Amino acid sequence: MKILVVTSFYPPLGSSGHDARCQQVAEALSKQGHRLQVLTSNYRVPPGGVASDKGVFRELILSAVMSDEELRQLSYQDVLAIELENAAIVDYRIERFKPDLVLVWGCSQLSKSLFKRLQDRGLRVAFDLHTNWLQPDVFDMDPWQWWWKQQHSLSARVKKLLMTISGGRRRTQRLLPVYTGSELSFSNAWFASADLKESLMRNGVVGIESVPVVHSALNLSEVTPKRVYTHNGRFMWAGRLSTDKAPELALEAFAQLKDAGEQVSLDIFGMGEPIERKEMRERINEMGLSDSVEMVAIRPGELSEHYANYDALLFTSRCDDPLPMTPVEAMLSGLPCLISRDGGIQEIVKDGETALLYERDDVGAMVQSIQRFLELPDAGASIAKECRQRLMDQHSMEIYVEKVLGLVHQGREV
Template sequence: MDLSSNGDQVELDRFVAWPCSANTRAEATVNDMTAAPLRILVISNLYPPHHIGGYEIRCHEVVEGLKSRGHKLRVLTSTFGVTSKNSDGEVFRWLRHDFSEGSAHHSSWVRAAFIIRNELQNQRCLGRVLREFRPDVVFLWNPKHISMSLIPVTRAAGVPICFSIDDDWLARFKPDKDPWFRLCIRHGRNWPVRMVKRLLRWSFTRVGLQSEYGPEDYHHALFVSHYMKNAALRAGRPVSDAEIIHGAVDTSAFRHRPRPGPPAPPRRLLYVGRLVYEKGVHDAIEALHVLRNIYGYRAISLSIVGSGDPAYDAQLQDLTRARSLETAVRFLGSVARERMPVVYQEHHILLFPSLCPEGLPRAMLEAMSAGLAVVGTATGGGGEVLQHDTNSLIFPPGDALACASQVRRLLESPSLFEMIRIHARRTVEERFGMEVMLNHTEEALMCVAREDPVTGVSATDRT
């Protein structure tokens, strides 16, 4: 079995041609110094410093990178993490969110009222920003948990959209299953329901709300990995021409800085990520138990960075006590972004025990850039980064014993540890650097901004 493959036949270093004409692409090239700065509206359900996962951090880095290149950006995001709507003039935390998935709303009528209230606020907020900022392009990152209707609202305003797909929201989205669009669909169980729906649609139209999703058009989509694009294709989304722009890290911030004196044995293990079951953190603790209590490496330790599900966190604490690892496992909780380079420097090996496919794990790239050896599972987009016995060591998901065995190889072979660490850093520098990612993203946005949002024809081609 080839552990470095995630099951999808992909060419890891190939970029799919951006689906616009040659004239448009030439006009949009980042080397065209005469190109005017773009006005870009970014929409994301979450935005730092109030975030949960890695894609929000990448969104922030892309925004800052594009601003440094002279483009004007505004960010429209949810009120997650704040007590009320607020704005600093560039980031508008105005959108209502529903991360409860409706679990707190038992009555269907109460739930319907909740959905309508969200849509009224969110669609109107987007309309206001579109009118006042007048963007050349909307850069949509993740509308899940806010409003999928923001897509047809943008299209109705005649503004082209570029999608950034870092997780499976597009693969899972079905307009007829979305709470808002399901509320507005024409059919119902009986004639009273159909009459109510007809009245609702008439009312929504009167107040200017978009109640129909329209055709599924994702002509301009940027996927963070081949895995995520293939997942969308398997779900029937029309994204065959979409481009792959891998996530990236700032290699100048996450850099290995050798300490003076002889190199220390690789004894400090690290996990970075959310504390939820599908991340497999329990397997990291079980692997530590095998290393210390079965293989006899009593000096080895594990630091766990992150937060998440309180119930799962408690289970991890219980497992640590059950395995008598209280002195060997440190739960560090959430760590500020600016401190993460220091955290990586204090450790030797990153454990990435994820059980589920991910878009492109950020912690993995950061650790590789910082000079850590990665022992992990090649699930999802991770399989496009990790190469077994070259820049990492790979084990099957859910196999704590195999994880411990791979770590043991690094403990017993300093030359293997050094080789893995060096190749990991080289992989990030050559394929996942920030400037490369920003160049491709900027070029794509310029291309989209120069096309007619309805016909897909560039201004150059029309003339």
């Protein structure tokens, strides 16, 4: 089967664990004999291109993340130009490759008109649904969708009226659809977690009731296994330096632990803009934690090499993350994890058996969880090993690929 993967970001220029997972899935499908091409954005592509990019085309144009006010400043021609360019790029790749399946992966900042357009052309389109891009208020922040649905300036109203009278509106939207996420067909789709599915249904997305859940998986060969378990008081935090990932809560917890006389340290593998990293360093210094908390710089793809050097991972997310890849990767490496009760990660772990869970946004509960870990006589070895084994048995890359290919074939028959 020939599969064209369409995604916003792709390693080594990705921005999340799900981008790395996309690459691993593509490689797993290729090993099974499927022919793969990847169509992704030109995000941060160096002048000489990416050396490892055989079959990867970094051509799509991403829209900036914008507020309502910023969207109001965009002209119709500005928005139209990006939509037409992306449509032409996709058409060209479809015509050249002639895929049997288009697998839509990451959709952040990508023209949403593309997906309906692909289905309207009769192409078989599958969706790995691991973010909330279908949620109406998120979906409609796409500049093209926003202009037609929410741009109410006088000039925009006049233009829409004239295009409606002339028939231009119908012709344009046939080429570049304006729609809701619920209008897509999900006969070839799967959710990364039940939590994400339920959240979208609560927020008004319809037509997804029968879409199955296939928990995300990672390739075990990509992680360095932890073999030695001792209490050294070394913890790690990894993620984006954003409020929804709550690194500041980890700092507050370690400030309390320091006041309590606990001999612990925290290394923060923070991903973000230089200003965000600078602000985090300043906060560490202001809180008097520079002797126990350190910022660690890494390049994309290097995090898995570090898990074995720590006692445990502290995961503080509070954004209803559908299924975060950082703790999954850490658990597959055999690293004990202390995880906030947030989003879909709760579906694959059990408190006291495969991880230690605590209430999200609760610094006191986080401190208690860390102290609970420090009291474990085996330094978390039994929890970590049980977790790793369950993930291997139930959520391996081989199982994931088998499930999604089964769904694709089932969807084709339907």
